[in-house]
Amino acid sequence: GIQVEQSPPDLILQEGANSTLRCNFSDSVNNLQWFHQNPWGQLINLFYIPSGTKQNGRLSATTVATERYSLLYISSSQTTDSGVYFCAVRLQGAQKLVFGQGTRLTINP
Amino acid sequence: GAVVSQHPSWVICKSGTSVKIECRSLDFQATTMFWYRQFPKQSLMLMATSNEGSKATYEQGVEKDKFLINHASLTLSTLTVTSAHPEDSSFYICSEEALGRNEQYFGPGTRLTVT
Numbered sequence: 001g002i003q004v005e006q007s008p009p010d011l012i013l014q015e016g017a018n019s020t021l022r023c024n025f026s027d028s029v030n031n032l033q034w035f036h037q038n039p040w041g042q043l044i045n046l047f048y049i050p051s052g053t054k055q056n057g058r059l060s061a062t063t064v065a066t067e068r069y070s071l072l073y074i075s076s077s078q079t080t081d082s083g084v085y086f087c088a089v090r091l092q093g094a095q096k097l098v099f100g101q102g103t104r105l106t107i108n109p
Numbered sequence: 110g111a112v113v114s115q116h117p118s119w120v121i122c123k124s125g126t127s128v129k130i131e132c133r134s135l136d137f138q139a140t141t142m143f144w145y146r147q148f149p150k151q152s153l154m155l156m157a158t159s160n161e162g163s164k165a166t167y168e169q170g171v172e173k174d175k176f177l178i179n180h181a182s183l184t185l186s187t188l189t190v191t192s193a194h195p196e197d198s199s200f201y202i203c204s205e206e207a208l209g210r211n212e213q214y215f216g217p218g219t220r221l222t223v224t
Binding site: 031050 | 154
Protein backbone atom coordinates (compact mmCIF):
# COMPACT_ATOMS: atom_id res chain seq x y z
CA GLY A 1 0.00 0.00 0.00
CA ILE A 2 0.90 3.64 -0.15
CA GLN A 3 3.51 4.89 2.31
CA VAL A 4 3.20 8.29 3.95
CA GLU A 5 6.20 9.64 5.84
CA GLN A 6 6.23 12.80 7.86
CA SER A 7 9.25 14.66 9.16
CA PRO A 8 10.43 15.64 11.61
CA PRO A 9 8.63 13.41 14.14
CA ASP A 10 9.10 16.00 16.87
CA LEU A 11 9.78 19.71 16.76
CA ILE A 12 10.27 22.07 19.69
CA LEU A 13 10.38 25.80 19.01
CA GLN A 14 10.13 29.11 20.76
CA GLU A 15 7.12 31.30 20.25
CA GLY A 16 7.57 33.48 17.18
CA ALA A 17 9.68 30.99 15.25
CA ASN A 18 8.83 29.65 11.80
CA SER A 19 8.62 25.96 10.94
CA THR A 20 8.35 23.67 7.96
CA LEU A 21 6.74 20.23 8.17
CA ARG A 22 7.18 17.72 5.39
CA CYS A 23 5.03 14.88 4.04
CA ASN A 24 6.38 12.39 1.49
CA PHE A 25 4.14 9.86 -0.20
CA SER A 26 4.95 6.91 -2.37
CA ASP A 27 2.27 6.95 -5.07
CA SER A 28 0.01 9.25 -7.09
CA VAL A 29 -2.78 10.72 -5.00
CA ASN A 30 -5.98 12.62 -5.67
CA ASN A 31 -6.46 13.93 -2.15
CA LEU A 32 -4.02 15.32 0.37
CA GLN A 33 -5.14 16.91 3.58
CA TRP A 34 -3.27 18.51 6.47
CA PHE A 35 -4.80 18.32 9.95
CA HIS A 36 -3.94 19.70 13.36
CA GLN A 37 -4.91 17.47 16.26
CA ASN A 38 -5.39 19.61 19.32
CA PRO A 39 -4.72 18.44 22.91
CA TRP A 40 -8.33 17.24 23.23
CA GLY A 41 -7.99 14.99 20.20
CA GLN A 42 -10.05 16.95 17.71
CA LEU A 43 -8.70 16.92 14.18
CA ILE A 44 -8.98 20.32 12.61
CA ASN A 45 -8.87 20.62 8.83
CA LEU A 46 -6.05 22.91 7.77
CA PHE A 47 -5.76 22.36 4.04
CA TYR A 48 -7.15 20.24 1.25
CA ILE A 49 -4.25 20.46 -1.18
CA PRO A 50 -3.70 17.66 -3.69
CA SER A 51 -1.53 20.07 -5.68
CA GLY A 52 -0.47 23.70 -5.72
CA THR A 53 -0.12 26.25 -2.96
CA LYS A 54 -2.63 27.63 -0.49
CA GLN A 55 -2.39 30.11 2.37
CA ASN A 56 -4.56 30.71 5.37
CA GLY A 57 -3.27 33.36 7.74
CA ARG A 58 0.02 32.26 9.28
CA LEU A 59 -0.24 28.85 7.67
CA SER A 60 0.49 27.89 4.12
CA ALA A 61 0.95 24.63 2.28
CA THR A 62 2.48 23.49 -0.96
CA THR A 63 2.07 20.13 -2.67
CA VAL A 64 4.29 19.07 -5.56
CA ALA A 65 2.33 16.08 -6.80
CA THR A 66 4.86 15.10 -9.48
CA GLU A 67 7.58 14.80 -6.83
CA ARG A 68 5.23 13.28 -4.24
CA TYR A 69 5.67 15.62 -1.33
CA SER A 70 3.84 18.34 0.53
CA LEU A 71 5.08 21.03 2.90
CA LEU A 72 3.22 22.83 5.66
CA TYR A 73 4.63 26.18 6.74
CA ILE A 74 3.80 27.80 10.06
CA SER A 75 5.02 31.33 10.56
CA SER A 76 5.28 33.35 13.78
CA SER A 77 4.38 30.29 15.89
CA GLN A 78 2.09 30.70 18.87
CA THR A 79 1.69 28.36 21.84
CA THR A 80 -1.77 27.45 20.54
CA ASP A 81 -0.10 25.94 17.47
CA SER A 82 1.17 23.11 19.67
CA GLY A 83 -0.19 19.67 18.92
CA VAL A 84 0.23 16.97 16.34
CA TYR A 85 0.11 17.73 12.63
CA PHE A 86 -1.00 14.94 10.33
CA CYS A 87 -0.76 14.59 6.61
CA ALA A 88 -3.22 12.18 4.99
CA VAL A 89 -3.48 11.08 1.37
CA ARG A 90 -5.83 9.12 -0.81
CA LEU A 91 -4.85 7.02 -3.80
CA GLN A 92 -6.55 7.55 -7.15
CA GLY A 93 -9.75 5.48 -7.17
CA ALA A 94 -9.68 4.73 -3.45
CA GLN A 95 -12.07 5.87 -0.74
CA LYS A 96 -9.89 5.84 2.32
CA LEU A 97 -7.30 8.28 3.62
CA VAL A 98 -3.92 6.98 4.69
CA PHE A 99 -2.33 8.93 7.52
CA GLY A 100 1.30 9.65 8.20
CA GLN A 101 2.68 9.20 11.69
CA GLY A 102 2.44 12.90 12.43
CA THR A 103 4.77 15.66 13.58
CA ARG A 104 4.45 16.62 17.26
CA LEU A 105 4.99 20.37 17.51
CA THR A 106 5.66 22.05 20.83
CA ILE A 107 5.77 25.84 20.97
CA ASN A 108 7.29 27.18 24.16
CA PRO A 109 6.47 30.68 25.43
CA GLY B 110 -16.35 23.10 6.74
CA ALA B 111 -18.58 20.27 7.79
CA VAL B 112 -19.59 19.64 11.37
CA VAL B 113 -19.53 16.16 12.79
CA SER B 114 -20.62 15.25 16.30
CA GLN B 115 -19.90 12.15 18.32
CA HIS B 116 -21.62 10.84 21.38
CA PRO B 117 -20.55 10.07 24.00
CA SER B 118 -17.30 12.02 24.23
CA TRP B 119 -16.01 9.55 26.78
CA VAL B 120 -17.27 6.32 28.26
CA ILE B 121 -16.09 3.86 30.90
CA CYS B 122 -17.51 0.37 30.80
CA LYS B 123 -16.88 -2.97 32.39
CA SER B 124 -15.24 -5.84 30.58
CA GLY B 125 -17.79 -7.95 28.72
CA THR B 126 -20.34 -5.22 28.13
CA SER B 127 -21.14 -3.52 24.81
CA VAL B 128 -20.79 0.15 24.01
CA LYS B 129 -22.42 2.12 21.20
CA ILE B 130 -20.84 5.26 19.78
CA GLU B 131 -22.85 7.60 17.56
CA CYS B 132 -21.50 9.76 14.78
CA ARG B 133 -23.73 12.42 13.29
CA SER B 134 -23.25 14.68 10.32
CA LEU B 135 -24.82 18.01 11.25
CA ASP B 136 -24.75 19.90 8.00
CA PHE B 137 -24.01 17.58 5.11
CA GLN B 138 -25.57 14.35 4.02
CA ALA B 139 -22.62 12.08 4.44
CA THR B 140 -22.48 9.52 1.71
CA THR B 141 -19.54 7.83 3.33
CA MET B 142 -18.45 7.67 6.95
CA PHE B 143 -15.21 6.29 8.28
CA TRP B 144 -14.29 4.92 11.70
CA TYR B 145 -10.78 5.18 13.08
CA ARG B 146 -9.08 4.25 16.31
CA GLN B 147 -6.06 5.94 17.78
CA PHE B 148 -3.79 4.67 20.54
CA PRO B 149 -1.80 7.12 22.66
CA LYS B 150 0.96 8.90 20.75
CA GLN B 151 0.13 7.01 17.57
CA SER B 152 -1.48 7.87 14.28
CA LEU B 153 -5.04 7.19 13.22
CA MET B 154 -5.79 3.69 12.04
CA LEU B 155 -8.78 3.16 9.77
CA MET B 156 -11.13 0.46 11.03
CA ALA B 157 -13.91 0.51 8.46
CA THR B 158 -15.61 2.46 5.71
CA SER B 159 -19.36 2.81 5.90
CA ASN B 160 -21.67 3.74 3.03
CA GLU B 161 -25.30 4.60 3.72
CA GLY B 162 -27.61 1.65 3.24
CA SER B 163 -24.89 -0.93 2.66
CA LYS B 164 -22.63 -3.10 4.75
CA ALA B 165 -19.44 -1.61 6.07
CA THR B 166 -16.08 -2.52 4.57
CA TYR B 167 -13.63 -3.51 7.28
CA GLU B 168 -9.87 -3.13 7.14
CA GLN B 169 -7.71 -6.19 7.39
CA GLY B 170 -7.35 -7.36 10.97
CA VAL B 171 -10.50 -5.61 12.26
CA GLU B 172 -13.08 -8.06 13.59
CA LYS B 173 -16.42 -7.16 12.06
CA ASP B 174 -18.34 -9.21 14.63
CA LYS B 175 -16.70 -7.27 17.42
CA PHE B 176 -16.97 -3.80 15.91
CA LEU B 177 -20.49 -3.53 14.49
CA ILE B 178 -21.09 -0.58 12.21
CA ASN B 179 -24.50 0.63 11.12
CA HIS B 180 -25.05 3.49 8.67
CA ALA B 181 -28.82 3.60 8.52
CA SER B 182 -29.20 7.18 7.33
CA LEU B 183 -27.18 9.83 5.53
CA THR B 184 -26.56 11.64 8.79
CA LEU B 185 -25.96 8.87 11.33
CA SER B 186 -23.49 6.05 11.69
CA THR B 187 -22.98 3.98 14.81
CA LEU B 188 -20.10 1.83 16.05
CA THR B 189 -20.86 -0.82 18.64
CA VAL B 190 -17.97 -2.42 20.47
CA THR B 191 -19.33 -5.78 21.55
CA SER B 192 -18.07 -7.71 24.56
CA ALA B 193 -15.48 -5.03 25.23
CA HIS B 194 -12.14 -5.94 26.78
CA PRO B 195 -9.42 -3.71 28.26
CA GLU B 196 -7.41 -3.95 25.03
CA ASP B 197 -10.32 -2.23 23.24
CA SER B 198 -9.65 0.90 25.30
CA SER B 199 -8.77 3.57 22.77
CA PHE B 200 -9.80 6.84 21.16
CA TYR B 201 -12.41 6.24 18.46
CA ILE B 202 -12.93 8.90 15.81
CA CYS B 203 -15.42 9.08 12.96
CA SER B 204 -15.22 11.14 9.82
CA GLU B 205 -17.53 11.94 6.97
CA GLU B 206 -17.20 12.67 3.31
CA ALA B 207 -20.18 14.09 1.48
CA LEU B 208 -20.95 13.22 -2.12
CA GLY B 209 -18.99 15.42 -4.48
CA ARG B 210 -16.68 16.75 -1.80
CA ASN B 211 -13.17 15.38 -1.54
CA GLU B 212 -12.39 16.48 2.01
CA GLN B 213 -13.01 14.38 5.07
CA TYR B 214 -14.21 16.06 8.24
CA PHE B 215 -13.72 14.52 11.64
CA GLY B 216 -15.76 14.23 14.78
CA PRO B 217 -14.32 15.15 18.17
CA GLY B 218 -13.71 11.52 19.11
CA THR B 219 -14.86 9.18 21.86
CA ARG B 220 -12.48 7.98 24.53
CA LEU B 221 -13.37 4.44 25.59
CA THR B 222 -11.96 2.91 28.76
CA VAL B 223 -12.77 -0.71 29.52
CA THR B 224 -12.12 -1.78 33.11
